[in-house]
Amino acid sequence: MDNTKSILIVGVGGQGTLLASKLMGHVLIHKGYDVKVSEVHGMSQRGGSVVTYVRYGSQVHSPLIELGEADYILSFEQLEAARYLPYLKLGGTVVANSAAIDPMPVITGVSRYPEHLLEEIKARSVALSTCDALELARQAGNAKAVNVVLIGLFAKQMPFDGQDWKEAIKATVPARLLDVNMKAFELGYQYQDQDQCQDQLGI
Amino acid sequence: MRELLLGNEAVARGLYEAGVAVISSYPGTPSTEITEYAATYSEMYTEWAPNEKVALEVAIGAAVAGKRAFAGMKHVGLNVAADPLYTVSYTGINGGLVIGVADDPGMHSSQNEQDSRNHAKGAKVPMLEPASSEECLQYTKLAYHLSETYDTPVLLRLTTRIAHARSLTEMGERLEPPARTYSKDIPKYVMMPAMARPKHLVVERRTEDLIQWAEDCSINNVELNGTRIGVITSGVSYQYAKEALGEKVSYLKLGMVYPLPVELLRSFASQVDKLYVIEELDDFIESHCRKLGIEVVGKDLFPWTGEFSQRLIQEKILGLSQEFMSLETPIPSRPPVMCAGCPHRGVFYALKKLGVFVSGDIGCYTLGASAPLSAMDTCICMGASVSGAHGFDKAVGGHNGKSAVAVIGDSTFIHSGITGLINVAYNQAKTVTVILDNSITGMTGHQQNPATGYTIKGEPTSAVDLEALCKAVGIQRVRVVDPYDLEDTYNTLKAEVESGQPSVVIARRPCALLKTVTHQQAFRMEQEKCVGCKACLQIGCPAISIKGDKAFIDANQCVGCGQCLSLCRLGAIVEGGKNRG
Numbered sequence: 001m002d003n004t005k006s007i008l009i010v011g012v013g014g015q016g017t018l019l020a021s022k023l024m025g026h027v028l029i030h031k032g033y034d035v036k037v038s039e040v041h042g043m044s045q046r047g048g049s050v051v052t053y054v055r056y057g058s059q060v061h062s063p064l065i066e067l068g069e070a071d072y073i074l075s076f077e078q079l080e081a082a083r084y085l086p087y088l089k090l091g092g093t094v095v096a097n098s099a100a101i102d103p104m105p106v107i108t109g110v111s112r113y114p115e116h117l118l119e120e121i122k123a124r125s126v127a128l129s130t131c132d133a134l135e136l137a138r139q140a141g142n143a144k145a146v147n148v149v150l151i152g153l154f155a156k157q158m159p160f161d162g163q164d165w166k167e168a169i170k171a172t173v174p175a176r177l178l179d180v181n182m183k184a185f186e187l188g189y190q191y192q193d194q195d196q197c198q199d200q201l202g203i
Numbered sequence: 204m205r206e207l208l209l210g211n212e213a214v215a216r217g218l219y220e221a222g223v224a225v226i227s228s229y230p231g232t233p234s235t236e237i238t239e240y241a242a243t244y245s246e247m248y249t250e251w252a253p254n255e256k257v258a259l260e261v262a263i264g265a266a267v268a269g270k271r272a273f274a275g276m277k278h279v280g281l282n283v284a285a286d287p288l289y290t291v292s293y294t295g296i297n298g299g300l301v302i303g304v305a306d307d308p309g310m311h312s313s314q315n316e317q318d319s320r321n322h323a324k325g326a327k328v329p330m331l332e333p334a335s336s337e338e339c340l341q342y343t344k345l346a347y348h349l350s351e352t353y354d355t356p357v358l359l360r361l362t363t364r365i366a367h368a369r370s371l372t373e374m375g376e377r378l379e380p381p382a383r384t385y386s387k388d389i390p391k392y393v394m395m396p397a398m399a400r401p402k403h404l405v406v407e408r409r410t411e412d413l414i415q416w417a418e419d420c421s422i423n424n425v426e427l428n429g430t431r432i433g434v435i436t437s438g439v440s441y442q443y444a445k446e447a448l449g450e451k452v453s454y455l456k457l458g459m460v461y462p463l464p465v466e467l468l469r470s471f472a473s474q475v476d477k478l479y480v481i482e483e484l485d486d487f488i489e490s491h492c493r494k495l496g497i498e499v500v501g502k503d504l505f506p507w508t509g510e511f512s513q514r515l516i517q518e519k520i521l522g523l524s525q526e527f528m529s530l531e532t533p534i535p536s537r538p539p540v541m542c543a544g545c546p547h548r549g550v551f552y553a554l555k556k557l558g559v560f561v562s563g564d565i566g567c568y569t570l571g572a573s574a575p576l577s578a579m580d581t582c583i584c585m586g587a588s589v590s591g592a593h594g595f596d597k598a599v600g601g602h603n604g605k606s607a608v609a610v611i612g613d614s615t616f617i618h619s620g621i622t623g624l625i626n627v628a629y630n631q632a633k634t635v636t637v638i639l640d641n642s643i644t645g646m647t648g649h650q651q652n653p654a655t656g657y658t659i660k661g662e663p664t665s666a667v668d669l670e671a672l673c674k675a676v677g678i679q680r681v682r683v684v685d686p687y688d689l690e691d692t693y694n695t696l697k698a699e700v701e702s703g704q705p706s707v708v709i710a711r712r713p714c715a716l717l718k719t720v721t722h723q724q725a726f727r728m729e730q731e732k733c734v735g736c737k738a739c740l741q742i743g744c745p746a747i748s749i750k751g752d753k754a755f756i757d758a759n760q761c762v763g764c765g766q767c768l769s770l771c772r773l774g775a776i777v778e779g780g781k782n783r784g
Contacts, residue, residue: 037369048539062446063368066514068527103537111535
């Protein structure tokens with residue numbers, strides 16, 4: 001369907017990407033959209049490259065996102081943002097954690113972890129927003145809240161209210177973790193990286 | 204009430220609403236969550252069985268007793284359960300019997316890409332294939348109606364993109380089916396030749412009746428959008444086709460993929476100029492059409508392997524391609540790895556060092572075949588490690604002067620390793636069977652099993668005593684090691700592969716991801732002592748990498764298991780890594 005929007009969530013198995021898709025699903029249903037979320041379970045969750053597809057619109061058929069089809073990519077790790085860039089629509093938006101996690105071929109010395117990936121992505125006329133989500137999660141009080149920081153950063157790029165996302169967090173995370181997650185969301189949502197500030201100031 | 208349900212969750216809801224009483228399954232991606240969600244409903248008795256054959260037999264027993272029953276499994280699990288399947292097709296049922304089977308096109312987490320529709324045809328059992336979570340719920344309920352109307356088990360086929368996709372699903376109430384009592388009926392339930400011969404005739408007549416049902420049932424739908432192009436499809440392929448082709452073509456969406464209709468296909472074919480069959484994996488619908496003399500385009504255009512997508516269909520039928528960008532920088536791959544602190548790691552390091560033939564099996568530990576450990580020679584199916592090592596031993600008597608080794612997890616050993624081990628003892632193969640006992644079914648996401656001492660609901664129960672079991676089947680040499688103690692693990696394995704006798708080594712240490720496992724403080728690499736020799740990298744831990752010319756331990760990943768300690772001859776790995784959280 002022409003009006004269907006596609007969000008690709010990518011990361012490394014074990015990073016908590018499934019919570020991100022759960023929150024998105026919650027917000028999108030609340031907004032009255034038809035939604036499909038496709039997850040991969042099993043072997044790739046063991047530290048492999050993982051991908052979740054979120055699609056919404058008036059009627060969504062396929063659960064998959066193919067090359068050149070994603071309106072947004074939310075990446076939990078630099079290398080994964082670069083790996084899945086071909087899935088982005090020309091002129092699409094990338095929200096990426098600046099974290100770099102070495103994959104096994106880099107650890108064993110077969111490959112090298114490429115440098116300046118985010119700069120390269122930006123040079124492709126991609127709207128890129130990025131932050132050190134681990135640092136912000138620590139500021140919020142829990143290093144594990146990286147996923148919610150990234151949801152905050154991502155929410156800023158979406159045409160919905162911050163409040164919609166906060167409601168979703170309230171409905172999804174356990175009560176004892178609510179405060180730290182709200183703080184993490186807020187830090188991501190309010191975050192402005194250096195480049196963006198300069199753009200806004202016209203520098 | 205409409206909710207965003209996983210396909211598997213919707214099947215579980217369908218089981219609940221259909222008034223199912225007994226569920227017995229074995230976990231396997233992508234089918235596992237059906238049974239996990241089912242276990243959250245107190246109205247249904249739900250269990251993990253030791254394997255799929257047992258699971259289906261339990262469900263058969265419950266159905267014979269007059270209750271609605273279900274068994275869930277992945278595609279290769281249906282091979283294990285094929286024996287009861289092909290005969291319960293003859294006996295038929297009393298209470299409804301549905302078997303959920305999840306195929307994995309693209310092999311996200313499987314060792315092969317088999318198409319379980321062939322089992323439906325082989326066993327002459329009807330098979331439904333939903334295309335969304337909503338249909339997962341509705342078809343599950345319909346499957347019980349069909350089962351009881353036609354006195355047959357019914358297969359419910361999912362694929363990964365249906366089982367593991369969430370979509371909006373309307374939920375209803377549970378309806379208790381009318382009570383059916385058990386009455387003794389030897390000609391129906393006892394399949395010996397004299398009873399089975401007439402039952403086979405019944406099965407053939409039943410298939411004819413089901414073909415009639417398929418001709419005008421509510422789940423085989425025609426959507427006419429002009430006469431130029433027609434598409435016959437089912438399951439997730441229907442969704443890909445709708446997305447790719449929209450209202451440009453006409454559709455025949457098949458909700459029942461076995462048996463297939465005849466007149467419905469002929470009539471649809473007569474209404475369009477060109478007819479495509481869009482189906483992942485085998486040419487199941489296509490070959491049926493060809494047999495009827497219907498001209499279709501199928502596997503001469505679409506691949507036999509992997510998953511389809513809207514883009515593939517657009518390319519093949521409309522000749523359209525999509526623009527996309529890419530980076531010039533080569534992107535290193537990120538294969539799955541054993542987690543930091545995984546107790547399997549040390550065992551594979553030791554096996555590599557010993558240079559033995561390693562007959563592998565199905566589980567997280569299949570990752571022992573990946574670099575840098577690369578310590579596995581074969582992986583075929585559940586249980587094949589033990590019997591494969593046995594065959595290797597009988598053929599050439601080991602490798603490099605040492606016994607052949609089998610590695611198998613606790614859950615897989617219970618599933619189908621025990622019979623292989625009985626053969627080892629009975630026919631005296633001098634193999635070493637290493638049972639990697641991490642006290643859980645790991646790969647599928649932590650399910651309990653008969654060796655853990657807990658049921659699917661987390662209630663305490665009896666646990667298999669692995670040492671006693673191995674001794675009881677006739678293995679004299681049974682050793683237990685802690686795989687975190689790398690030196691002892693190596694020395695024990697060395698002694699056993701040189702013993703020339705049937706042997707079992709149980710490497711016991713719970714999965715590092717279990718919530719009950721407390722992690723130790725992270726280690727750190729003392730930079731002054733490290734000379735960058737990379738010896739520590741040989742264990743393939745994702746927490747250890749090289750930064751510059753020195754090794755580095757990522758304190759956020761390290762769980763302090765200490766398996767790497769003995770690898771550093773300079774003692775550069777020391778306590779006191781700071782978890783930065």
